[in-house]
Amino acid sequence: MDDVRRLIPRTDALLADERFVAAASRVGRERVKAAIGAAQEAARAGRIAPGDVAETALAGLAHVGGRAVLNATGVILHTNLGRAPLSAEARRAVAEAAGCTDVELDLATGRRGARGRDAMAALAAKVPDAGGVHVVNNNAAALVLAATALAAGREIVIARGELVEIGAGFRLPELLESTGARLREVGTTNRTTVRDYASVLGPETGFVLKVHPSNYRVVGFTSEAAPRELAALCREADVPFVGDIGSGLLAPDRVLPDEPDAATWLRAGADLVTASGDKLLGGPQCGLLLGRADLVERLRRHPLARALRVDKLTLAALEASLLFPTPTAESLHADPSVLRARAESLAAALRADGLDAHACDSVAVVGGGGAPGVDLPSAAVSLPASYAAPLRTGTPAVLARLDNDRCLLDLRALPPTHDPNLLKAIRQCT
Template identity: 70%
Template structure:
């Protein structure tokens, strides 16, 4: 009897299959060969039939990079989806920056120039209240750099009500103490006064840290001094006030009156403000440092700044974001509820005529991304059968919806109008 293992196709025979041509170009010969060898091993063990080697290998090939996903959750800045969508201008800037650029070259003189000077100039122009600016790879990095440069071996004074967890199990206290700084907690969870800070400030104080609770709210019997009050106290004690604004607003946003912005906090006396670039600013992931020239320069020249610097793609996207008149984040935030309702009704009507049970319903969207906790934005959604949630995630493009009260809701607040056709096709396909 012939050993069935003799029927297992040779590696070069499988790799010659035209179905592997794109994978070989995309992944390279060695990676594809390793996948084929694993399928052959399964065939030798009898887990799959010899004739199934090619199909098993094809099914096991790594997927193509990041996939475009339609965000129909109603969460504008969805962390699991990469937070802010870049503007068209930012995307084009990234494409240009993918080649050789003048990131550290002064073309006029032919000599080395300051890295990312155009992006820094755009950021400085966007926040005139800042004497100087710097950019690192995220807001946590901005705080780490500040703690390392200003408070290593010293104390950071912070309210107990601001010892936040920033996501994925990372906690601000652990982040700060990893730099060699010590935390001096003051006040209580719900109430901290300026006197609490004043009593703690001493010769060992590196700086006072004010953290905006961007991903939670404490209500009821609460009190905490504002930035202006703390800034006056710190000025009298000659201690820097570092303020973490978090969610990335550079200027006041009328729709989010309780969300702090860098310009206002600097005007009220904060010495250094940190914020995220990929949240309400609507740009790439990065951490913004804005404030006193001497402090920013001290951070910029610290050895750790080299490890935390951003790449040319981020700088290009940030510059373009700051120079554009609008971003997808801003468009979603300011979307007209009546317009959203009309889109939902149109989409629901088309789906109904295609044989899909669909209904336009009122919805409530949120900012997300650790910003504006408790704030809801009136929106509109298309309600379809709850069983469609999974096939929609597996559609092309994938659609992430919100399951609520036994329905699958396709909230349109974070879906661009030009994507409605793709959303329609994904739902129709998911029903087949």
């Protein structure tokens, strides 16, 4: 039998194709060659037919800034998919902000205005327990700014069990030490008490830091100092108490009763709380600094704050995410019975096409380093495992998960408005 790989079109032949010539004038010859090479490799691996190389390469070149993906993994905040998807209102706000805006202008007076004042006002309104608010690039940047402004050349007191790795090999201790601060570790990996903190506080203490280990849990013989206890200790010692809640939950949520939130930690006495904007808040990537007005102002005026500031697009997306419902919140609070009904309807439509599809119960998770161990009841459309790869590389691209030799399309993180697109993607794989 002839090797089907011999049917894969040659690179020079494709580059001479007028469609690729036009693409090269738009995105550059090197990018076109890379897209062709990727499609050829997919054909060699058997993921696409040799005759589909040109169309696959052209489809890849049609997307600038990344391809849209339907998230059918059951992971609400999928880091590899950019975590929180923005709401329609936030997308419109970003599109409008892409032009000239009054981001730093007071139109009433014609003079310079406070940067991002509307977004800051919306954030302050969402967290009334914070005397001041500020926004930087991401949560790591918020911690770096706090460590630089409050503890450079001094000590940050932190529990040994909270020296976490935050993903992609970045470790919190190394991040904090890069600012010139020294870490003073207290307690043990599994048990830390208020007395452990009290025994090391002194003139060299820049602040006490409590980190929520949001992407793992330690169970068994464990103990930790509560935020309220640490706040009382820090007030007595006259040192700031900084809390990193990580996931960006601004207020308590019944679905996540054990997840720390900014309002609760501030009411417990935290002087400063840091969090992410692109996790449970459901907004763009950014880092939130919430707390005592004097501390926040001190950080805002620090020279490093300029290097860490967010742009007008982020401010626009953040404001809209604070003012309107987010896809993250909708996915988190989705009714399992509604998800099951959607799965049944989709599966029935596919069976009518002669496909091996059925609805099944599923389990979704929060993801994004938030709420580890929390399972969310969900529903999925089950297909043969062979569908996973063509769905992932199709248009629209669909990311599913494999379970017991089946391809599961979990609906928890997929808005119902995308159901027609999901059906289209599946039918294209047949």
